[in-house]
Amino acid sequence: xxxxxxLGLSLGLAFLLTSCDDLFQYNxxxxxxxxxDKDLTAKNIARISQLPVSDTTRFILMGDSQRWYDECxxxxxxxxxxxxxxxxxxxxxxxxxxxxxxxxWVNEIMTRLKYPYVTVIGNHDIVAxxxxxxxxxFGPLNYSFGFGRDRFIFVNTNSREYAFDGSVPDVxxxxxxxxxxxxHQNTIVVGHVPPFDADFDKNLEKPYTAALAxxxxxxxxxxxxxxxxxxxxxxxxxxxxxLTTSMGARGYxxxxxxxxxxxxxxxxx
Amino acid sequence: MKKYLLxxxxxxxxxxxxxxVGLRPRRAWYLPDHLKLQFAGNIGFLSGGPGYxxxxxxxxxxxxxxxxxxxxxxxxxxxxxxxxTYSPWxxxxxxxxxxxxxxxxxxxxxxxxxxxxxxxxxxxxxGYYWWAxxxxxxxxxxxxxxxxxVLNNRRRSFExxxxxxxxxxxxxxxxxxKGFLKLHDIVSLSxxxxxxxx
Numbered sequence: 001x002x003x004x005x006x007l008g009l010s011l012g013l014a015f016l017l018t019s020c021d022d023l024f025q026y027n028x029x030x031x032x033x034x035x036x037d038k039d040l041t042a043k044n045i046a047r048i049s050q051l052p053v054s055d056t057t058r059f060i061l062m063g064d065s066q067r068w069y070d071e072c073x074x075x076x077x078x079x080x081x082x083x084x085x086x087x088x089x090x091x092x093x094x095x096x097x098x099x100x101x102x103x104x105w106v107n108e109i110m111t112r113l114k115y116p117y118v119t120v121i122g123n124h125d126i127v128a129x130x131x132x133x134x135x136x137x138f139g140p141l142n143y144s145f146g147f148g149r150d151r152f153i154f155v156n157t158n159s160r161e162y163a164f165d166g167s168v169p170d171v172x173x174x175x176x177x178x179x180x181x182x183x184h185q186n187t188i189v190v191g192h193v194p195p196f197d198a199d200f201d202k203n204l205e206k207p208y209t210a211a212l213a214x215x216x217x218x219x220x221x222x223x224x225x226x227x228x229x230x231x232x233x234x235x236x237x238x239x240x241x242x243l244t245t246s247m248g249a250r251g252y253x254x255x256x257x258x259x260x261x262x263x264x265x266x267x268x269x
Numbered sequence: 270m271k272k273y274l275l276x277x278x279x280x281x282x283x284x285x286x287x288x289x290v291g292l293r294p295r296r297a298w299y300l301p302d303h304l305k306l307q308f309a310g311n312i313g314f315l316s317g318g319p320g321y322x323x324x325x326x327x328x329x330x331x332x333x334x335x336x337x338x339x340x341x342x343x344x345x346x347x348x349x350x351x352x353x354t355y356s357p358w359x360x361x362x363x364x365x366x367x368x369x370x371x372x373x374x375x376x377x378x379x380x381x382x383x384x385x386x387x388x389x390x391x392x393x394x395x396g397y398y399w400w401a402x403x404x405x406x407x408x409x410x411x412x413x414x415x416x417x418x419v420l421n422n423r424r425r426s427f428e429x430x431x432x433x434x435x436x437x438x439x440x441x442x443x444x445x446x447k448g449f450l451k452l453h454d455i456v457s458l459s460x461x462x463x464x465x466x467x
Contacts, residue, residue, distance in 0.1 A: 024309035025457035027335075028405055028436060029380060031343025067442055069449035097400065097438045100343075109449065128384055128402040129344055136343065163392045 022101070029129040031100050033136055037107060041139035044116040048087050053148035058084050060115075061253040063091025063192070063224030064246035065106050066124050071247040072109045078269035080114050082254060086147070087115045091224030091244055092122025092158075092192030098130025103137050118145075122192040122224065123158040123199060131161075142170055144177050150186045150257055151217075153177050157191035157208075159201035169200075171207045178215045186257060187217040194223040194241055196234055213237035220262060222255070229253075229266050296466065303426075303465040305331055310434055310459025311407060312350040312378045314341050322465070329354045335378075352376035356413065365417040372411045372430070379404055400438065409434030409459075417467070426465035433458055 026032075060079055065072045079088060090110070095102035103125075110117050121141050125134050131141065141156040155169050162168045169191065178187060193199045195208050212218045213235065220240040227246040234241050242264050245251040254265045301319030308315055313335020320331030335348040354374035361367050379387075385403035415428030435443075439455035 023458050025311050026309055026314045026337045026342050027346045027348060027380060028311055028438065029344065029346060029382075029385070029402075030337060030341075032341070033343065067445060069442070069446040073449050096442075098402070099438065101439070102442070105449070105454075127398065132344065132384075160392060163390065 025101075028097075028099055028101075031129055031133045031136060033100065033104075033133075037104060037137055039139055040107065040137060041118055041143060044087075044118050045145045047116040048118070048145070048147055051086050051147070054084075056084075056256050056258045057086055057148050057150055058082075058254060058256045059086050060088040061091060061190075061222050061242070061244045061255055062088060062247065063244050064093040064122070064227055064248070065090070065109075066093045066096035066122075066246075067102075068247035069105055069109060071250055072106065073112075074250065074269055075247055075252060076109055076112050078267065079252065080112075082267075085115050085254070088113055088117040089152070089190055089222065090117055090119040091190065091222065092120045093124045093224065093246075094119060094122065094134075095127075095130060096124050098125060098127030098133070100129070100133045100137075103133055107137070118152075118154070120154040120190050120192055121156050121158065123161050126158055126161040142173055146183075146185055149259065150188055151181060153187060153189045155189060155191050157193040157195070157200055157223075159193070159204065160199040164201045164203070166201065166203060169204060169208055171204055171211060174208070175211050178211060178218070181215075181217060184217055186219060186262075187215060188257075189218065189221040191221070191223050193225045194243060196241075197225060199225070209235045209237065209239070212239050220264075231264070300466075302467075303329070303463050305333065305461055305463045307333060307335075307459055307461035309457065310409070310432060310461075311405065311436055311457065312352075312376065313337050313346070313348050316348065316350060320463075326359070327355060327357050329356070347381045348378050349381075350376050350378040354411075366414070367416070368412070368414045369428075370412050372413060372432070373409070374411075374432070375406065375408045376434075377404065377406050405436045405438070407434055407436035413463070415463070415465075424467040426463075426467055428463040428465065430461045430463065431458065432461070 062075060094106050119138055121134050144153040155174055157169045159168045189212060195205045212221055218239055220242060223243045226243055227249055229245050230243040244253045251268045254267060256263045302322045303320050305320055306317040314337045316333040316335030318331060318333040320329050322329045330353045333350040337346040339345040352374055354372050356369040356372040359367055359369050380403055387401045387403045389398055409432040411430055411432035413428045413430035415426050417426050433456050435455045443450045443455045
């Protein structure tokens with residue numbers, strides 16, 4: 001009896017000492033988050049709003065970190081060596097299987113950036129309990145914020161995950177956001193799936209691209225998903241589409257904006 | 270947790286009862302050989318259910334029903350699991366205590382919910398996602414310690430076991446990211462008790 005209780009006691013102590021928050025796991029699809037892992041979008045926008053604004057705003061667009069953690073760590077090392085970066089945009093597919101564990105791993109890597117980062121949801125982030133976890137961990141699937149002369153609108157464009165039911169992307173919401181721009185800031189719309197991709201609702205392609213083209217403050221728009229660098233004025237409407245590649249392909253983009261212009265540089269790491 | 274562990278230890282320390290054994294006829298073949306209750310292990314916060322054991326007592330197969338309350342999981346999840354454990358060695362100790370120092374096993378779990386699929390809906394091209402979100406195969410190693418007792422003139426056994434396990438999606442993540450991920454990132458602990466009707 002004495003030995004049993006000793007065993008129990010030392011086992012219990014061992015567990016306490018390990019103090020590892022995921023020593024016990026209850027389900028692959030559980031959504032257990034520490035407070036520090038919640039509402040990251042709001043927290044990071046608050047950090048961004050404290051940053052000084054200069055004549056040129058420089059930020060990084062990267063994406064598709066799904067199951068490429070080693071490469072994502074190398075990305076962080078490379079990004080931290082860039083000069084005058086204000087923040088990083090993650091173009092979606094943070095996770096591969098939509099598991100909370102994956103979101104936590106990527107966040108652990110991304111918090112080693114010297115800069116705050118914000119995200120747009122990707123199709124893989126919606127799988128299983130993914131979108132519920134995304135809401136808790138990051139925040140709303142559609143949102144916007146302003147910084148300096150620029151205004152960023154993040155929109156869920158992963159139509160296939162909603163069976164192309166016409167609800168995604170939410171074009172009415174996007175139009176309302178575009179219209180709500182009293183200071184005439186440059187508008188930069190960021191999504192995961194670009195409108196010319198097969199995973200984007202064909203019935204919404206025209207309304208979506210027209211909404212961007214009809215707004216004179218929209219000069220360019222940013223995406224991920226295709227795991228390749230790709231750019232062009234695909235709809236001959238004055239709006240430039242830029243896609244960043246995946247972490248697996250070891251590349252990202254540095255975007256600079258200034259009064260009346262912008263530049264996109266590709267970086268391989 | 271401590272409270273439960275304490276009462277379990279108490280239960281294990283129950284001495285003797287009657288020492289004459291096995292006067293009852295052998296139980297019907299279809300009745301389970303044991304019941305298990307497990308904490309954690311990616312098949313529920315708590316899971317429990319009946320199981321069968323091979324004649325030489327090394328191979329156990331269990332059907333466990335698991336539940337994860339929203340309070341502990343962020344989402345309430347119900348899971349059924351079929352698991353098989355092989356524990357080849359038995360070391361007898363004093364006072365009918367024994368340990369089975371090594372176990373190895375595998376499971377297949379099914380989690381219920383409209384957000385989980387076994388077969389992806391037709392609006393996805395074939396092979397768009399290659400894994401099923403409702404079904405998870407996993408594997409584990411572990412060990413157990415137990416005691417044979419006689420309760421109400423019947424042979425019974427109590428066992429405590431632990432398992433260190435992982436599942437397919439974590440293994441793939443680990444294999445491709447050995448720089449960032451360490452083995453302890455993909456392995457988690459589960460603890461359980463078994464009540465055997467020998």
